[in-house]
Amino acid sequence: MAWELMTEKWSGEVSTVTIGATKEEGGTRSHTLKIGGEKSLPCLFQEGNIPHEPKVAFEIWDIAPLDWPAELMLPYAETLRDPLEWANKCVRDYKAQGLCIRLQGAHPDFGDKSPEEEAKLIRKLLKEVSVPLIILGCGDDAKDNLLLPACSEAAKGERCLIGCAVQDNYKTIATSLLADGHNIIAESPIDINIAKQLNILISDMGLPLERIVMNPTIGALGYGLEYAYSIMERSRLAALSGDKTVASPFICFVAQESWRAKEAKNENSPEQGVIWEALTATALIQAGADLLIMRHPKAIQKVNQYIANLFGGK
Amino acid sequence: MFIIGELINGMYDNIGRAIKEKDKKEIQRCALEQISCGADALDINCGPASKQPLLDMPWLIESVQEVTAKPLCLDSSNLKVITAGLKAAKNKTIINSVTADSEKLDTLIPLANQFGAQLIGITISKKGIPQNKDQRLELAATIVSTCVDQGFPIENLYLDPIVLPVNVAQAQLKDILESIREFKIISEPAPKTTLGLSNVSQSTNARNLINRTFLTMAIAYGLDSAILDPKDNQLMDSLITAELILNKNIYCDSYLEAYRKK
Numbered sequence: 001m002a003w004e005l006m007t008e009k010w011s012g013e014v015s016t017v018t019i020g021a022t023k024e025e026g027g028t029r030s031h032t033l034k035i036g037g038e039k040s041l042p043c044l045f046q047e048g049n050i051p052h053e054p055k056v057a058f059e060i061w062d063i064a065p066l067d068w069p070a071e072l073m074l075p076y077a078e079t080l081r082d083p084l085e086w087a088n089k090c091v092r093d094y095k096a097q098g099l100c101i102r103l104q105g106a107h108p109d110f111g112d113k114s115p116e117e118e119a120k121l122i123r124k125l126l127k128e129v130s131v132p133l134i135i136l137g138c139g140d141d142a143k144d145n146l147l148l149p150a151c152s153e154a155a156k157g158e159r160c161l162i163g164c165a166v167q168d169n170y171k172t173i174a175t176s177l178l179a180d181g182h183n184i185i186a187e188s189p190i191d192i193n194i195a196k197q198l199n200i201l202i203s204d205m206g207l208p209l210e211r212i213v214m215n216p217t218i219g220a221l222g223y224g225l226e227y228a229y230s231i232m233e234r235s236r237l238a239a240l241s242g243d244k245t246v247a248s249p250f251i252c253f254v255a256q257e258s259w260r261a262k263e264a265k266n267e268n269s270p271e272q273g274v275i276w277e278a279l280t281a282t283a284l285i286q287a288g289a290d291l292l293i294m295r296h297p298k299a300i301q302k303v304n305q306y307i308a309n310l311f312g313g314k
Numbered sequence: 315m316f317i318i319g320e321l322i323n324g325m326y327d328n329i330g331r332a333i334k335e336k337d338k339k340e341i342q343r344c345a346l347e348q349i350s351c352g353a354d355a356l357d358i359n360c361g362p363a364s365k366q367p368l369l370d371m372p373w374l375i376e377s378v379q380e381v382t383a384k385p386l387c388l389d390s391s392n393l394k395v396i397t398a399g400l401k402a403a404k405n406k407t408i409i410n411s412v413t414a415d416s417e418k419l420d421t422l423i424p425l426a427n428q429f430g431a432q433l434i435g436i437t438i439s440k441k442g443i444p445q446n447k448d449q450r451l452e453l454a455a456t457i458v459s460t461c462v463d464q465g466f467p468i469e470n471l472y473l474d475p476i477v478l479p480v481n482v483a484q485a486q487l488k489d490i491l492e493s494i495r496e497f498k499i500i501s502e503p504a505p506k507t508t509l510g511l512s513n514v515s516q517s518t519n520a521r522n523l524i525n526r527t528f529l530t531m532a533i534a535y536g537l538d539s540a541i542l543d544p545k546d547n548q549l550m551d552s553l554i555t556a557e558l559i560l561n562k563n564i565y566c567d568s569y570l571e572a573y574r575k576k
Contacts, residue, residue, distance in 0.1 A: 196566035200575070238564050245572045246564060 007047040010240035014038045014290075015210045015247050016052070017183050019098065020132025021159035026181075029158065030130035033057075033098050035213070035290040036249030041236060042288040043310060048240075053311035054285050056292045056300050057098035057134055058090040059255055062113070062121055063105035068295075071270040072259055075297050083121060084128045091129045094297040100134035101125065106147045107138035115150035122154040134161040134251075134293070136185075141169040149176035156180040161251070161291075163187060164215055167198050174205040185251055187215040190224075192231050192246070199245050213291065214248040220257040220264075221280045228252075232287040249290035254281045259295065278302040285310070315553055316355065316539035318387050318408075319348030320512065322374065324361015333360060333370050341377040349382055351544035352574060355408065356382070358399065359389035367395045372402035379404055387434070387541070393421055400429040407431040410541075411474060414439045414453035419460040432470040433461070434508060437493070443476060447489040450475050451496055458500045472508040472539060473497045479516040480524060487514070487528070494535040508539035526552040533557060 016037035021027025033055050040048030064080045065073075075094075079085040083101065090096040103118050105111040122135065135151050137144035149172060152162055163185025165173045170186070177184050186202055188195035195214055203209045216235070218228035232250055239247035258264055258280040264273035277299035281292050285307065294300045321344050324330045332340035345356055356378060360370040367390065375386060385406035388399040396409055411434040412422040426433045435457035437450045444450045454473050461471055475493040478486055490509075498504040509532065515524035526549045529540060533556040544550060554573045557563055566572055 192564055193566045196564050196572060197568060200566065200568045200572055203575075234564070243563060243572075245566075245575055 005046050007044070008040075008240075010039055010048055012240045012242035012244070012247060013048075014236070014239055014249055015212075015244070017161075017211065017213055017249050019134065019159065019161045019183060019291075021157060021181075025159070027158040028126065028130065029132050031097075031132070032159075033132045033291070038236075038288070039240070041233075041240065042286055050311070052290070053307050054290055054292060055098060056281070056294050056303055056307075057100045057132075058094065058096040058297075058300065059100045059102060059253075059293050059295050060086045060090060061105070062101060062103050062118065063111055065104070069259060069265045069273055070267075071273050072296055084124060087125055087129045090297075091131055094300065096131060096300075098132045098134065098291075099125075099129060100136065100293045102136040103138050103147060103151070105138070106143055107140050108143060110138070112143075115147045118147055119150040119154035122151045126155060126158060132160070133158065134185075134291075136163060141166075145169065145172040148173050152176040152180045152182055155182065159183065161185060161213055163213075163251075165198070165202060167194055167201070170198065170202055171205065174202050174207050177211075178205065178207045183211045183213060185215050186212050186248070187217060190217045190219075190227050190231055192234050195231070195235065196243075196246050199248060203245075209244055209248065212248045213251045214246075215251050215253065218252050218254070218257055218280075218284060220254075220261045221276055221283060222263065223257065223261055225280060225283055229283070229287040232284075232289070236288045250284075250288055251291040251293065252281075252284045252289040253293045254284060254289075255293060255295035255299075274299045274302070278306075282306050315533065315537070315557060316506075316508075317353050317544055317553075318355045318357050318508070318539060318541040319345075319351075319353030319544045320357050320510070320541045321348055321543060321545070322356055322378070323359040323389070324364050324370070325359075326361075330361055330363055333364060333374070336373065338377040338380075341374060342381045345378045345382055348544050349384060351547075352550055353384070353544045355385040355387050357387040357389050357410065357541050360395070367392060368398050371395045371399040375399055375402045375405075385432075388431075393425075396422070397425065400425065400431060403429075408434060408472070410434045411436040412457070414456045416460070419457065419464075423461060423464045423466050426470075427464065427466055432472065433466065434472045434474055435461075435505075436474040436476055438476055443478070445486070447493050447496070450489070450493045451500075454493070454497050454505075455500055458505055462501070468501050468505050469503050471505045473505045474509050475507070477509045477511065477513040477528075479518070480514055480528075481518050482516075491531055491535045494532055494537050498536055506538040507536065508541065509537065511540045511542040522546055522548060525549055529553055530556045533560065 014036040020029035020032040037051040105113045161183045164187035186198045235246045258277040264276040281303045360367040387408040389410040437453040514528045515521040
């Protein structure tokens with residue numbers, strides 16, 4: 001007997017966010033990254049259209065990271081000291097389709113670089129590489145409120161993705177991103193209620209829901225990944241049922257979490273970190289991640305291959 | 315909850331006057347106002363005073379269609395008026411309503427099939443208004459089985475248990491609520507349920523409170539839709555909160571605003 005696939009009919013869809021602006025769109029990027037737009041749960045290709053496969057962006061820092069495991073530093077070696085060289089290496093050697101720069105050096109405890117200095121770096125970076133850019137603050141609210149507006153202005157018209165805005169600190173960031181034509185990352189602490197509230201608060205500032213990417217906050221494999229998974233699933237079910245306030249694509253900071261796991265830092269088994277990063281990423285793709293921020297080129301290569309296999313045959 | 319706005323009805327002074335004077339703007343204003351308050355569809359009723367409902371119904375529909383593509387709920391017991399409305403309608407339509415009498419079912423179901431309209435089946439018959447839950451269920455089963463026989467998709471059928479005023483038939487309201495739940499198990503797929511909410515508070519002096527309390531309870535019994543006044547803000551707040559408590563929407567501090575943003 002022929003078997004029939006049981007499928008759901010959904011009324012809603014995830015919003016589509018475009019990162020990067022080409023020359024025709026007023027920017028200088030060589031291409032754009034489109035994420036979101038799903039009309040079905042993750043990977044259920046028969047149920048509804050999944051127009052864009054998940055994308056991976058390479059994470060780079062404005063300062064040399066001191067606490068990264070040796071295995072993670074190895075592929076970048078000397079370039080870690082110079083963000084422009086580091087960026088170049090990602091794009092040239094590892095074919096990065098997007099870059100995510102974390103401005104850690106602006107943090108009061110990590111060098112306290114001035115907003116002007118960081119804005120200058122962003123301008124240089126935009127000249128140096130032509131891939132779409134994701135810009136992250138240093139995580140200190142007071143500093144980010146000075147830093148991110150300066151970087152937003154420096155990248156005006158390039159339609160970057162900038163964050164993270166949190167429930168207690170979103171107004172200044174949202175206002176400047178709105179003025180400069182960027183997208184925003186809305187971060188919530190593995191909490192669907194706060195995620196929804198923050199999206200509403202940001203859209204009340206005038207930044208449309210269609211320019212928000214949600215950072216649901218994740219845990220690595222073995223470190224609470226399933227909590228993130230269930231939050232993402234719940235949010236996606238609501239989005240597909242028509243709730244636009246949670247219908248934003250997800251950004252997942254995969255490397256930041258997976259390289260903190262003790263299993264990833266096992267010196268007797270150095271390849272374990274790559275595996276940890278790749279497995280965390282692939283699990284999150286199945287949870288509905290649209291944009292993955294990763295570090296190790298080998299892990300990224302594996303995940304890109306996984307995406308090609310999974311989404312190529314759709 | 316599928317909300318059908320009840321305010322385009324000739325029995326209201328402003329609409330009665332607008333129909334008489336062919337004041338399209340007033341009808342359109344009333345349509346848009348209800349939609350901005352959360353109506354998913356609009357009930358269209360010429361009212362008892364309309365002298366020429368065969369002309370008034372199409373005129374109302376054309377006026378409303380100029381400003382919205384929302385579904386229209388053609389509210390009349392007159393087959394000719396419904397037919398005139400269906401012919402004029404470009405938007406999706408819902409026929410409001412068919413009773414459980416075979417002559418009504420045998421004309422209105424084919425008509426709904428012909429125009430691709432949804433249908434509200436109201437659980438009354440020539441014998442009168444049902445007096446208890448079992449009678450309601452029997453009438454509902456008649457409507458469902460006739461729809462099945464005539465190839466009408468059950469997911470396009472709304473069953474209305476017929477709400478009676480609390481000051482007239484107080485003893486029946488619990489049965490009416492329980493009917494909502496039982497209608498859902500008549501068939502698979504289940505029919506949807508709706509009701510004309512404002513009936514429950516006719517001639518009482520606490521109308522809004524009774525309306526919203528009854529609606530909240532009906533939602534808990536699984537009500538899918540209601541014909542109501544979407545401009546009653548407290549009623550809408552209660553509706554949104556009842557659905558929230560049933561986990562139909564994700565909570566956030568601004569959940570009322572979030573629902574209205576949808």
